[in-house]
Amino acid sequence: xxxxxxxxxxxxxxxxxxxxxxxxxxxxxxxxxxxxxxxxxxxxxxxxxxxxxxxxxxxxxxxxxxxxxxxxxxxxxxxxx
Numbered sequence: 001x002x003x004x005x006x007x008x009x010x011x012x013x014x015x016x017x018x019x020x021x022x023x024x025x026x027x028x029x030x031x032x033x034x035x036x037x038x039x040x041x042x043x044x045x046x047x048x049x050x051x052x053x054x055x056x057x058x059x060x061x062x063x064x065x066x067x068x069x070x071x072x073x074x075x076x077x078x079x080x081x
Contacts, residue, residue, distance in 0.1 A: 052059075067073060
């Protein structure tokens, strides 16, 4: 029984060893994903700041209110003439 136990443990350990390169690679990939998530978070913050944050929401609300009042938006006048 003890011999069988060690035989099974050896098989298990061999399987772990076989997939270890994949485990190592997934660790690297997960670190890359986390770095990209942090980068995306920073970009999103820059976008929000570039739009003006809460002021942009108020701008969009006012545009929507005027559009609802007008119901049909007239064409923009051509200012190049």
